[in-house]
Amino acid sequence: MDRSKQLAEEKIGKLLLTFSVPAIVGMLVNALYNIVDRIFVGRGVGSLAIAGITIGFPIMIILMAFSMLVGLGATSLISIRLGQNRKEDAEKIVGNAMTLLVVIMLGLTVVGLVFLEPLLRIFGASADVMPYAKDYLRIILFGAVFQGIGFGMNNIIRAEGNPKVAMLTMLIGAILNTILDPIFIFVFNWGIQGAALATIVSQAASSIWVLSHFLSGRSNLKVYKENLRLKIDVVLSIFSIGFAPFMMQLAASAVTAVLNNQLAVYGGDIAISAMGIVNSISTIILMPIFGINQGSQPIIGFNYGAGQFNRVKQTLRYAITAATALVVLGFFLIRLLPVQLITLFAQGDQALIDIGTNGLKIFFSVLPIIGFQIVSANYFQAIGKPKQAAILSLSRQVLFLIPALLILPRYFELNGVWMASPVSDILSSVVTGIWILLEIKNLGTNRATEKNPTKPLYQE
Numbered sequence: 215m216d217r218s219k220q221l222a223e224e225k226i227g228k229l230l231l232t233f234s235v236p237a238i239v240g241m242l243v244n245a246l247y248n249i250v251d252r253i254f255v256g257r258g259v260g261s262l263a264i265a266g267i268t269i270g271f272p273i274m275i276i277l278m279a280f281s282m283l284v285g286l287g288a289t290s291l292i293s294i295r296l297g298q299n300r301k302e303d304a305e306k307i308v309g310n311a312m313t314l315l316v317v318i319m320l321g322l323t324v325v326g327l328v329f330l331e332p333l334l335r336i337f338g339a340s341a342d343v344m345p346y347a348k349d350y351l352r353i354i355l356f357g358a359v360f361q362g363i364g365f366g367m368n369n370i371i372r373a374e375g376n377p378k379v380a381m382l383t384m385l386i387g388a389i390l391n392t393i394l395d396p397i398f399i400f401v402f403n404w405g406i407q408g409a410a411l412a413t414i415v416s417q418a419a420s421s422i423w424v425l426s427h428f429l430s431g432r433s434n435l436k437v438y439k440e441n442l443r444l445k446i447d448v449v450l451s452i453f454s455i456g457f458a459p460f461m462m463q464l465a466a467s468a469v470t471a472v473l474n475n476q477l478a479v480y481g482g483d484i485a486i487s488a489m490g491i492v493n494s495i496s497t498i499i500l501m502p503i504f505g506i507n508q509g510s511q512p513i514i515g516f517n518y519g520a521g522q523f524n525r526v527k528q529t530l531r532y533a534i535t536a537a538t539a540l541v542v543l544g545f546f547l548i549r550l551l552p553v554q555l556i557t558l559f560a561q562g563d564q565a566l567i568d569i570g571t572n573g574l575k576i577f578f579s580v581l582p583i584i585g586f587q588i589v590s591a592n593y594f595q596a597i598g599k600p601k602q603a604a605i606l607s608l609s610r611q612v613l614f615l616i617p618a619l620l621i622l623p624r625y626f627e628l629n630g631v632w633m634a635s636p637v638s639d640i641l642s643s644v645v646t647g648i649w650i651l652l653e654i655k656n657l658g659t660n661r662a663t664e665k666n667p668t669k670p671l672y673q674e
Contacts, residue, residue, distance in 0.1 A: 221512065226513070234508070236380060237380065238506065241505040242501050251412075252494050257559075266344075268486050268487065269347045269474060270337070270350055272333075275463050275466050275467040277322060278365070279463030281365040283318075285456070286595065287311075290373075290456075290515055290596060291455055292304045293512040296373075297517065297518065301435070309441025310442070310449060311370060315362040322355075351410075367428065368420075379427060382423070384420070386416075391415075455600050458600045458603030459595065465608050465612040468612070473631065474486055476623055485573075495548070507592040510533040515596045517529070523657050530654070542582045556574060578636075583640070587643045590647075590649075591606035591607045609642040611638075618633070618635075622637070
């Protein structure tokens with residue numbers, strides 16, 4: 215079936231599975247980058263090395279933020295333009311997105327290398343942890359352009375209707391990273407630098423695969439030389455739509471800085487190591503939700519652009535149900551096997567296991583409600599409403615979480631640090647629930663112009 219016809223006519227349940235399952239598999243496999251690094255580093259180098267990766271994680275989040283700014287912004291625009299049967303306009307977005315990713319990531323590499331040590335101090339690096347964090351992040355920054363191309367352009371592959379190709383991109387990188395990590399760390403004895411080198415080599419392989427897809431003629435959307443020249447209206451539109459996930463990631467970086475510093479005050483380097491493990495487990499649980507978001511985004515964007523609002527509602531409903539089922543499963547897994555999960559990263563370090571187990575149970579105490587909040591915030595991103603998406607995403611990452619991190623530890627010390635996340639999740643879910651109900655109630659009102667192909671190209 216033609217991709218446009220499929221998005222417009224296929225049963226939503228089957229369509230969501232078709233697009234989401236490859237994205238979920240890809241996101242889970244992609245999550246192995248940091249998880250595998252932490253497992254092998256924890257067992258092969260030690261808890262301070264895990265703390266080093268955790269301290270450097272905000273910088274990696276910033277790199278991802280700019281990849282999302284371009285990649286997800288372009289993805290949403292492309293889905294909507296394809297829904298409006300405007301392929302040439304979609305291809306202009308593809309070319310500009312590719313150029314933006316290269317230019318931005320090269321700039322971030324230079325800035326990051328120049329200011330690396332001051333940044334790591336801001337993010338909570340102690341004298342003991344600093345050498346590990348510097349060794350790891352210096353190499354990661356040299357590979358930033360590979361991450362940008364691999365992640366940013368891969369989302370466009372999904373938007374053009376090739377979810378299996380997008381899944382293979384993530385599989386290639388993550389499997390290669392899993393193979394190289396033990397070789398570089400244990401065989402070559404390169405320690406934490408080996409883990410970083412394995413990561414960037416794997417990201418380079420993923421980016422080569424993505425570029426070959428577009429440049430070999432296999433893609434539905436073509437990359438034309440003339441479209442590589444940046445055009446201000448296209449760039450601003452990409453940035454506008456990509457602003458929500460960009461701000462969410464920047465907020466996550468800021469929150470991680472606050473979190474690391476609070477952990478250092480109330481628990482020391484070992485608490486930072488424990489949070490690194492908790493974050494890895496969080497990644498395993500939440501990546502499938504982001505996979506559902508990626509799978510639902512082209513379906514929602516296409517049908518919203520085509521004015522088929524009943525299909526938009528149905529896709530949202532299915533996505534929320536699937537996300538909730540997954541987080542409930544994760545909740546019971548954490549309740550049943552907390553010690554075993556922590557021990558994967560911290561075998562033989564009983565103090566780290568004890569702190570990590572306690573933190574894990576508190577941190578995920580309201581996990582069943584998170585799926586709804588994440589999917590609903592993404593809905594606004596998919597329909598080209600970046601302001602609403604940004605506010606809802608930031609409500610969980612900043613507006614409620616940072617105050618909770620600053621207030622709760624004063625009364626509950628280290629437990630207060632762990633409690634901040636569930637408190638923020640509850641409050642942001644209430645706000646999101648109210649907003650999404652109002653949006654769905656008014657969906658389709660005054661949107662008849664969405665079917666009009668003469669509508670200005672980048673009007674929101």
